[in-house]
Amino acid sequence: MIRTGWSRLTTGWGTTTSAESAAIDQLLNTHRALLLDGGRAEVGSEAGYSACAIFLSSVETAAKTFGLEAAPRGYRKKFSANYRALFPDDARHYRVDVLEASADQHSAIWVNGDKFELSPEAICHAEALQKAWSDLTQLLDASAAAPDGSRHPGRSELCAVLDSLDVAWAGFEHKYIAELIEIEEQARRLIIKAVELEAKLATVEDAPQKGKETVDLQRALVQGIAHLNSVANFRRKERDDLGFDILESASEVLSKFGLSSKDIVAAGEGKGFAAAAIQDAVSRSAGVSMAVDVVGSFEAMRRYLREVKKCLERVDPHLCNNVGLVARLVDWEESWEIGARYVRQRSLFEANNDIVAEFRIAQNLAPAFTTMCTDCDVELFLVLPRMVILCCLEKPLEPRAGLLRSLLPHRFPENANNGLEQDPEMAALLAQFKQVIQLLVSEDRDSAPHATLVRRAVAGTADEVRHLPQPVLDRVEHLMRDVEKWSLELQRKNAEDWNQCSSVLVQCMNGSSQKQHLLPSGKFQV
Numbered sequence: 001m002i003r004t005g006w007s008r009l010t011t012g013w014g015t016t017t018s019a020e021s022a023a024i025d026q027l028l029n030t031h032r033a034l035l036l037d038g039g040r041a042e043v044g045s046e047a048g049y050s051a052c053a054i055f056l057s058s059v060e061t062a063a064k065t066f067g068l069e070a071a072p073r074g075y076r077k078k079f080s081a082n083y084r085a086l087f088p089d090d091a092r093h094y095r096v097d098v099l100e101a102s103a104d105q106h107s108a109i110w111v112n113g114d115k116f117e118l119s120p121e122a123i124c125h126a127e128a129l130q131k132a133w134s135d136l137t138q139l140l141d142a143s144a145a146a147p148d149g150s151r152h153p154g155r156s157e158l159c160a161v162l163d164s165l166d167v168a169w170a171g172f173e174h175k176y177i178a179e180l181i182e183i184e185e186q187a188r189r190l191i192i193k194a195v196e197l198e199a200k201l202a203t204v205e206d207a208p209q210k211g212k213e214t215v216d217l218q219r220a221l222v223q224g225i226a227h228l229n230s231v232a233n234f235r236r237k238e239r240d241d242l243g244f245d246i247l248e249s250a251s252e253v254l255s256k257f258g259l260s261s262k263d264i265v266a267a268g269e270g271k272g273f274a275a276a277a278i279q280d281a282v283s284r285s286a287g288v289s290m291a292v293d294v295v296g297s298f299e300a301m302r303r304y305l306r307e308v309k310k311c312l313e314r315v316d317p318h319l320c321n322n323v324g325l326v327a328r329l330v331d332w333e334e335s336w337e338i339g340a341r342y343v344r345q346r347s348l349f350e351a352n353n354d355i356v357a358e359f360r361i362a363q364n365l366a367p368a369f370t371t372m373c374t375d376c377d378v379e380l381f382l383v384l385p386r387m388v389i390l391c392c393l394e395k396p397l398e399p400r401a402g403l404l405r406s407l408l409p410h411r412f413p414e415n416a417n418n419g420l421e422q423d424p425e426m427a428a429l430l431a432q433f434k435q436v437i438q439l440l441v442s443e444d445r446d447s448a449p450h451a452t453l454v455r456r457a458v459a460g461t462a463d464e465v466r467h468l469p470q471p472v473l474d475r476v477e478h479l480m481r482d483v484e485k486w487s488l489e490l491q492r493k494n495a496e497d498w499n500q501c502s503s504v505l506v507q508c509m510n511g512s513s514q515k516q517h518l519l520p521s522g523k524f525q526v
Helices: 004-008 018-032 046-065 074-078 081-086 096-103 120-144 155-204 212-232 244-255 261-268 272-284 288-314 323-342 346-365 367-375 380-394 400-407 424-443 449-459 470-492 495-510
Strands: 109-111 114-116
Touching: 018 046, 018 120, 046 096, 046 155, 074 081, 074 155, 081 155, 096 120, 096 155, 109 155, 114 155, 120 155, 155 212, 155 288, 212 244, 212 288, 212 323, 244 261, 244 288, 244 323, 261 272, 261 288, 272 288, 288 323, 288 495, 323 346, 323 495, 346 367, 346 380, 346 400, 346 449, 346 495, 367 380, 367 449, 367 495, 380 400, 380 424, 380 449, 380 470, 380 495, 400 495, 424 449, 424 470, 449 470, 470 495
Parallel strands: none
Antiparallel strands: 109 114
16 A cells, blocks of 8 residues: 655655665665575574664664655554553554564464464454565665665655555554453453452451351462462462462461461561560460461462552563562462471371470480571481481371371371381381380480480481490491481482471471561562
8 A cells, every 4th residue: 555645755756865865775784784584584683683673773764764654553542551661652663573473473472371362353464564574675685686786776666665564564563562462461360360359358358257258258369379370480380289278277277376367467567466476376386387387478479469459550461570479479389388288287287296396305405406407507407307217216106107108108008007017117117216225224224215316316426325335336326327228218209398398397496487478578579
């Protein structure tokens, strides 16, 4: 389509002014500088993108120099704020990414794991733009191939091609950006839905009684957060199976100590009275700190949703690109993954409490163990598995047996009876342990044989038990070598589960979480 805007040219069709000749020279030079791939402008590399951007700028300059009227672009007024920033007025504003999109018109657009495709109308406009682009490049190629190497394209022919390119460009830009905006709106609906659920929950949760509506909204919000996590949390496992029952279990644990989510929020905001109440509960039940993390990470996620509600237009539709959102989801998944295992499963909650209580006794017996726990010394992570094995040998029944079975499921089938004797090697180790205890009491008159073994486990060498008679020392060292074999199996067989368990034990021994879910963190990050 050739529009009547050409009639406003001030010179004849066959002649050019010096400014117009300079614009054509620039157009030819920048066209020659394009990096080509299969006859198309290559824009994947930084150099190729830059060369194409410079050429597009020369096209704009040439069109202005020849006095060509830009195609109407009033549609830009309906663009979202982000796109109005890229296209602030009715000027051409040719962009490499728009040209690239017209060339890749049949490629799917993937956002948050969902597939989107351009409409047939947008593809039709893309093909028109590619045709106009081809006409321009062919005209410039023909000029560059002239015998004297300096022949300019005909003025009227160049103006017609530039004008057709602009009309085709505006047509594609209109449809392409409009469809991108729609795709982005759909992509943001995940977070918009979560924002709406949080707002509804906030209006009903202050009721005196926790009714069905509150519970239903909490459950729906947890599902919304899990869905967000599955598409945005690239830093972890993107789990979507961490359900409302984890929050219920954590809230139940807290309620036994007179605590609620309000106390967690208050403590996170630096309120001393709430922090003291939580610390008192943790001192009575070490596992409370894990329940605090579950509720705290949930409340931190809610606070993020309240803040982001004020600036939804700033949310990148590719949700994994939002730094603040990802940070909150990482915290949420880490806390809820631990909660799923060590809070929701009552037997493991009790086992953890029981072993931590035993470890605190061990800290009094071996002060070096206290230092290791406080400093998170590297040596601690060699000592911990030994200590867990010794604790389970001392009391091989529930709940401690349940923890060992969960960490070494290949040795203890789910349908087997409770206890540790069902595994022949563990049964042999238990018998050996009892014999050594009896030997320490009878031969060495040791009134605290378990304490002797604890000190040996913490020291990691025989130095702590050199005072024992040689026959007794030999039996102790034989036992500790076998304990070490189990210790290594504990660390290596299911390394991820053990790492999580050791992290939980250290957190509980130190009396609180190291996470700062709700403390003010300066400027809000989307």
